[in-house]
Amino acid sequence: ISAIVITLSVTCELSSKDLLVCCLAFLPTGWGLILVAQAMRPIIENTGLWQFTEVLAKAYDYGMGSILFSPIAILAWLLIISAFQTRFLFNQAFNRHLQIQPILEGKKKQK
Numbered sequence: 725i726s727a728i729v730i731t732l733s734v735t736c737e738l739s740s741k742d743l744l745v746c747c748l749a750f751l752p753t754g755w756g757l758i759l760v761a762q763a764m765r766p767i768i769e770n771t772g773l774w775q776f777t778e779v780l781a782k783a784y785d786y787g788m789g790s791i792l793f794s795p796i797a798i799l800a801w802l803l804i805i806s807a808f809q810t811r812f813l814f815n816q817a818f819n820r821h822l823q824i825q826p827i828l829e830g831k832k833k834q835k
Contacts, residue, residue, distance in 0.1 A: 755784060 761777040
């Protein structure tokens with residue numbers, strides 16, 4: 725598939741932006757074809773096309789999950805995002821100069 729993409733990009737003088745737009749245009753098309761195949765399941769279930777549809781649907785599911793959740797996971801690992809979230813959630817307490825960290829850690833005052 726990559727050879728076809730490279731050949732077409734050289735032949736048609738496509739830029740990397742054009743290739744990205746083409747890839748983004750084919751994503752909903754592929755998903756639509758999967759939905760059509762699901763609607764036609766009773767007809768194509770006994771053929772080899774149904775197994776291909778299942779594999780393609782799983783690949784779309786894994787791909788979309790990776791694309792959507794990897795930025796969220798990366799941001800969750802960054803400490804600055806955690807500090808920002810704490811500041812955002814406890815903004816009123818910070819404005820009143822309360823000490824939030826001992827509360828979050830669950831430490832008790834020693835008497």
